[in-house]
Amino acid sequence: MRHTISILVENQFGVLARVAGMFSGRGFNIDSLNVAPTHDKAFSRITVVLKGNDSALDLAIKQLRKLVNVVAVTDFEQGQAVLRELLLIKVKANAQTRAEIIQICDIFRAKIVNVAAQEVIVEMTGNKNKVSAFLNLIEPFGILELARTGQLALTR
Amino acid sequence: MKTSSEPTEFPPPEIGPEMNGADVVVQSLIREGVDVIFAYPGGASQELHQALARTDKIRTILPRHEQGGSFAAEGYARVKGEVGVCMATSGPGATNLVSAIADAYMDSIPLVSITGQVYSKFIGKAAFQETDFYGMTLPVVKHSYLVMDAAELPRIIKEAFHLARSGRPGPVVIDIPKDVQQARLRPVFPSTVEFANPTIAHTPEASDEELKKVLELIASAQRPIIYSGGGIISAEACEELRAFARATNISVATTLMGIGAFPENDPLSLHWFGMHGAAYGNWAVDQADLVLCLGARFDDRITGNVDEFAKQARIVHIDIDSSEHNKNKQVLFPIVSDIKYALGRLNELIAAHAFVPPDTRAWHAQLDSWKRDHPFTYVEGPHITSQEAVKVLYELTKGEAIITTGVGQHQMWAAQFYRYDEPRRYISSLGLGAMGFGYPAALGAKVAAPDKQVIDIDGDGSFAMNIQELATAKIEKINAKALILNNQHLGMVVQWEDRFYNSIRGNTVLGDQEDIGSPDNPDALYPDFVKIADGYGVKGRRVIKREELREAIQEMLDHDGPYVLDVIVPYTEHVIPMIPAGKTVKEMILE
Numbered sequence: 001m002r003h004t005i006s007i008l009v010e011n012q013f014g015v016l017a018r019v020a021g022m023f024s025g026r027g028f029n030i031d032s033l034n035v036a037p038t039h040d041k042a043f044s045r046i047t048v049v050l051k052g053n054d055s056a057l058d059l060a061i062k063q064l065r066k067l068v069n070v071v072a073v074t075d076f077e078q079g080q081a082v083l084r085e086l087l088l089i090k091v092k093a094n095a096q097t098r099a100e101i102i103q104i105c106d107i108f109r110a111k112i113v114n115v116a117a118q119e120v121i122v123e124m125t126g127n128k129n130k131v132s133a134f135l136n137l138i139e140p141f142g143i144l145e146l147a148r149t150g151q152l153a154l155t156r
Numbered sequence: 157m158k159t160s161s162e163p164t165e166f167p168p169p170e171i172g173p174e175m176n177g178a179d180v181v182v183q184s185l186i187r188e189g190v191d192v193i194f195a196y197p198g199g200a201s202q203e204l205h206q207a208l209a210r211t212d213k214i215r216t217i218l219p220r221h222e223q224g225g226s227f228a229a230e231g232y233a234r235v236k237g238e239v240g241v242c243m244a245t246s247g248p249g250a251t252n253l254v255s256a257i258a259d260a261y262m263d264s265i266p267l268v269s270i271t272g273q274v275y276s277k278f279i280g281k282a283a284f285q286e287t288d289f290y291g292m293t294l295p296v297v298k299h300s301y302l303v304m305d306a307a308e309l310p311r312i313i314k315e316a317f318h319l320a321r322s323g324r325p326g327p328v329v330i331d332i333p334k335d336v337q338q339a340r341l342r343p344v345f346p347s348t349v350e351f352a353n354p355t356i357a358h359t360p361e362a363s364d365e366e367l368k369k370v371l372e373l374i375a376s377a378q379r380p381i382i383y384s385g386g387g388i389i390s391a392e393a394c395e396e397l398r399a400f401a402r403a404t405n406i407s408v409a410t411t412l413m414g415i416g417a418f419p420e421n422d423p424l425s426l427h428w429f430g431m432h433g434a435a436y437g438n439w440a441v442d443q444a445d446l447v448l449c450l451g452a453r454f455d456d457r458i459t460g461n462v463d464e465f466a467k468q469a470r471i472v473h474i475d476i477d478s479s480e481h482n483k484n485k486q487v488l489f490p491i492v493s494d495i496k497y498a499l500g501r502l503n504e505l506i507a508a509h510a511f512v513p514p515d516t517r518a519w520h521a522q523l524d525s526w527k528r529d530h531p532f533t534y535v536e537g538p539h540i541t542s543q544e545a546v547k548v549l550y551e552l553t554k555g556e557a558i559i560t561t562g563v564g565q566h567q568m569w570a571a572q573f574y575r576y577d578e579p580r581r582y583i584s585s586l587g588l589g590a591m592g593f594g595y596p597a598a599l600g601a602k603v604a605a606p607d608k609q610v611i612d613i614d615g616d617g618s619f620a621m622n623i624q625e626l627a628t629a630k631i632e633k634i635n636a637k638a639l640i641l642n643n644q645h646l647g648m649v650v651q652w653e654d655r656f657y658n659s660i661r662g663n664t665v666l667g668d669q670e671d672i673g674s675p676d677n678p679d680a681l682y683p684d685f686v687k688i689a690d691g692y693g694v695k696g697r698r699v700i701k702r703e704e705l706r707e708a709i710q711e712m713l714d715h716d717g718p719y720v721l722d723v724i725v726p727y728t729e730h731v732i733p734m735i736p737a738g739k740t741v742k743e744m745i746l747e
Contacts (some may be wrong), residue, residue: 021295
């Protein structure tokens with residue numbers, strides 16, 4: 001099953017390695033991982049998305065809670081949290097295709113943040129379904145590069 | 157988000173005079189009550205040794221290998237119940253500590269390992285004797301620190317000791333670059349430590365509701381059993397366990413880590429169970445309808461095939477570490493609690509509510525007959541056997557010695573044929589199973605308990621792994637004995653070869669394969685442990701003849717100083733009972 005786990009940690013070196021080790025040491029493959037400070041710079045939030053056996057993951061979460069620099073761990077269930085991801089996508093765009101790309105972006109409330117002769121960079125946010133729908137539509141134009149934050153989550 | 161730890165008896169925050177970082181380390185150790193440290197110097201830890209040379213409050217013991225020093229620190233911690241401290245230099249010094257750190261992690265032993273690190277400006281540059289020790293030890297520590305600012309040393313050391321000894325104990329690593337040791341500062345020694353993680357300062361306690369439920373389960377049980385582990389000993393809950401077992405009239409089978417928590421000579425004792433444990437202990441757990449697992453973790457050497465383990469029983473699992481619940485075995489009733497509190501409170505509830513134990517006469521009759529008919533046993537032959545040697549040692553020491561072990565057959569026999577009525581008497585590397593543990597651990601044990609007889613019951617394979625510590629014993633005047641059960645083979649692996657690999661020897665003979673030493677072929681015995689001991693200035697004796705065994709052991713015990721007794725035994729003995737790995741009680745080999 002797919003899980004989104006939010007981990008509030010002390011903002012110190014080595015914490016990410018400990019958290020990641022808790023998953024890698026148990027054979028979990030992390031789908032996405034995001035780390036950044038919270039409003040209080042002493043703390044960071046790590047958001048991890050991964051698929052795994054529920055009981056093995058439950059054990060990993062219990063172990064995470066024991067880490068000295070971990071303050072809180074939440075494993076979000078469906079509907080409990082607001083989930084969002086931000087993407088930057090460099091797409092091939094020439095005079096013929098640019099208008100259509102802009103139109104798709106408008107529908108998805110994505111922004112064109114850079115324009116060049118043969119390409120545009122699009123900034124897009126959304127939940128998992130919106131992101132994959134958008135990528136399906138953009139793909140035929142030719143994606144040159146893609147960077148994404150990985151999923152972020154906050155409790156409702 | 158901060159949670160304060162409980163007030164301690166340590167002095168209030170205090171600003172010290174100007175000193176260097178290494179002195180701050182030593183002053184902080186003294187404040188934690190450290191009076192002995194096992195430390196091997198090198199370039200990156202030299203400042204720390206200079207600081208240790210400036211105090212008379214800490215005895216610094218020089219091992220002859222960092223692994224020996226760290227196992228000695230563990231032996232000290234396991235016997236004394238206090239934090240053991242070891243120290244090494246960067247790079248190879250530090251890597252030699254890894255086995256003991258992993259061992260302390262597996263067996264939940266409070267251990268603080270201090271390592272020197274290269275100058276911080278060299279970190280990450282593959283400097284001489286640089287390793288990323290912080291990174292290397294991440295999976296086997298309770299916590300670790302790389303100190304980049306000397307001002308943080310007092311807080312970090314205080315935190316490290318708190319973490320090592322509190323909750324479920326474990327190892328903590330403190331890696332200190334040389335420039336941090338050399339920095340000049342006026343240290344601020346804190347009086348308390350704070351952790352952002354709310355679980356650290358909080359000791360979980362079972363609710364009365366949970367504990368009353370446990371008593372209800374006991375009252376309705378017909379075949380209850382207590383399965384108790386090392387948690388009882390680390391929580392200092394032996395008295396509570398004893399009172400609880402007697403008040404409820406429930407027999408106790410321990411793990412190897414839990415040996416001595418309940419007196420093995422008590423009629424309610426089923427000794428220890430698991431792969432090589434008592435048949436009656438294994439049968440009891442298998443047939444029980446209620447298993448009270450107290451401070452243990454359903455290790456695979458206890459359970460065998462975990463799906464079949466205690467299949468008829470409702471299982472109550474009380475442990476301070478919630479991550480142990482339902483980890484290896486799904487249980488009916490997990491309770492997160494400090495075991496000392498839970499048992500103490502159970503005893504209070506029993507007294508307050510005039511608890512009547514269930515009628516288990518039929519069950520006890522069954523247990524007693526199993527115990528009577530299937531004791532730990534061995535066949536006496538023309539030669540000394542390992543089992544007999546352990547038994548004679550038990551008799552001559554009246555069961556009052558502290559026994560340490562290496563890993564293998566002798567480790568099991570030392571648990572089968574020596575009886576332990578008190579905790580912290582059987583000192584062994586059990587979770588990790590680290591050969592070479594026995595003799596250095598005996599040194600640490602003897603330092604922790606100088607008035608007790610301390611004997612390393614070892615194998616010829618294990619003993620050789622840290623044989624250099626004979627020098628430490630001699631020079632530091634640590635009167636620890638080694639009784640080597642010398643069968644010229646790696647006995648436990650040979651046993652598996654005999655049972656599962658058609659007796660094909662895969663590098664398990666320690667001498668000349670073409671001319672293997674034995675009681676019948678004494679000229680081929682290799683190596684000559686007595687000569688090696690002599691080289692270290694340690695008295696030694698080889699005993700081959702059965703009729704000399706008792707007198708030889710007595711001589712070892714009477715000798716005022718370290719001693720190596722090399723007991724020659726046949727390699728053909730197997731440790732029984734044996735439940736092969738992954739199998740069930742029904743497949744237990746009894747002969």
